[in-house]
Amino acid sequence: MLNTKNERRIRERLRIIQKHANLRGLSLEALEQYNYICNLEQDKKLRHKDVVIVMIAFFVVLSLSGAWVNSILSVRCVIPANYLVWEATRPLADCAYCENVTEPIILYNVTRQEFAEYSYSSKPIIVKNAINHWRATKEFSFDLFKRLYLHTDGSYESFDEGCQFLNFKSDLFTLREVFEMSDERARNEPGQYPWYVGWGNCHPDIQATVRQYFEIPHFLPDDAEFSATENIFFGYEIGAVMHLDYISRLMWQGQVKGRKIWSVAPVPDCDHVCNKFQYYVEAGDIVLLDTRIWYHATTIPKGEFSMTVQSEYG
Numbered sequence: 611m612l613n614t615k616n617e618r619r620i621r622e623r624l625r626i627i628q629k630h631a632n633l634r635g636l637s638l639e640a641l642e643q644y645n646y647i648c649n650l651e652q653d654k655k656l657r658h659k660d661v662v663i664v665m666i667a668f669f670v671v672l673s674l675s676g677a678w679v680n681s682i683l684s685v686r687c688v689i690p691a692n693y694l695v696w697e698a699t700r701p702l703a704d705c706a707y708c709e710n711v712t713e714p715i716i717l718y719n720v721t722r723q724e725f726a727e728y729s730y731s732s733k734p735i736i737v738k739n740a741i742n743h744w745r746a747t748k749e750f751s752f753d754l755f756k757r758l759y760l761h762t763d764g765s766y767e768s769f770d771e772g773c774q775f776l777n778f779k780s781d782l783f784t785l786r787e788v789f790e791m792s793d794e795r796a797r798n799e800p801g802q803y804p805w806y807v808g809w810g811n812c813h814p815d816i817q818a819t820v821r822q823y824f825e826i827p828h829f830l831p832d833d834a835e836f837s838a839t840e841n842i843f844f845g846y847e848i849g850a851v852m853h854l855d856y857i858s859r860l861m862w863q864g865q866v867k868g869r870k871i872w873s874v875a876p877v878p879d880c881d882h883v884c885n886k887f888q889y890y891v892e893a894g895d896i897v898l899l900d901t902r903i904w905y906h907a908t909t910i911p912k913g914e915f916s917m918t919v920q921s922e923y924g
């Protein structure tokens with residue numbers, strides 16, 4: 611039997627824990643169950659030892675769930691906080707970049723001189739048949755990159771050193787997993803889950819090899835700065851959900867294989883004067899877009915394999 615003094619002390623301590631739990635945001639259901647423990651004086655059979663065990667168990671649960679609640683909170687907070695900072699620091703958009711734009715500008719056989727008036731316009735542009743001469747259009751494949759990453763020392767370690775890998779909505783979380791998937795899945799055979807990923811080639815040997823297969827588009831301004839790495843995107847169907855890119859320059863993307871459907875939308879400040887629309891690019895085209903101020907999503911037509919080389923200039 612507990613004496614009243616002890617009982618009071620335990621109840622007091624439990625109340626304090628409950629208060630803390632409440633502050634940390636534990637659910638009401640959890641607290642209700644906990645009230646049951648607080649009312650332990652009603653159960654006269656409960657012995658002191660049992661109460662101590664219950665208390666210890668509760669401390670463990672509480673600290674674990676506290677950590678859990680905190681992790682949820684911090685995970686939740688990271689995204690909106692950054693988003694808000696971005697939204698707040700983004701200068702009020704000058705909507706001229708998207709006003710009256712309802713389709714991409716389509717250019718053929720364009721020279722650097724002819725391209726000059728568009729190069730920093732931020733408008734969606736497609737340059738048709740611009741990369742048909744790239745070796746990449748004939749030779750890039752899943753297997754070529756698989757061999758390259760398999761046979762280069764430290765190839766995967768480049769991802770631990772800041773090289774970027776994007777899995778989009780795929781369940782493949784590293785490039786190693788991508789190259790280790792079954793051949794059936796790699797070819798998206800019937801009954802297989804489609805996959806779509808992208809990554810930066812930062813490993814110096816891999817970069818040097820990959821750069822033998824393509825070149826920076828000849829029509830881009832010769833005084834532009836170019837990105838130090840290129841990204842490869844390949845896969846089936848999935849593509850990227852609507853987003854803005856947090857990059858410092860303009861984007862160009864060579865459509866090496868397959869087609870890709872682009873859905874673009876203005877920033878919300880310009881909804882009242884600008885339009886969303888879709889277009890598609892075909893193998894051999896280069897698509898240019900200021901992905902920092904145009905929301906964009908991409909999808910690949912069902913059953914087609916898309917492969918692109920993307921980089922930045924500005």
Ligand SMILES: *[C@@H]1O[C@H](CO)[C@@H](O)[C@H](O)[C@H]1NC(C)=O
Binds near residue numbers: 706709710
């Ligand atoms: C968009 O079109 C309207 C109507 O034709 C015109 O008044 C306006 O100047 C255009 N805006 C831009 C940025 O071209």
Ligand SMILES: *[C@@H]1O[C@H](CO)[C@@H](O)[C@H](O)[C@H]1NC(C)=O
Binds near residue numbers: 718719
């Ligand atoms: C572009 O150049 C190719 C080859 O020189 C030519 O066949 C084609 O007609 C040109 N296209 C346009 C739209 O000028």
Ligand SMILES: [Fe+2]
Binds near residue numbers: 854906
């Ligand atoms: Fe993007």
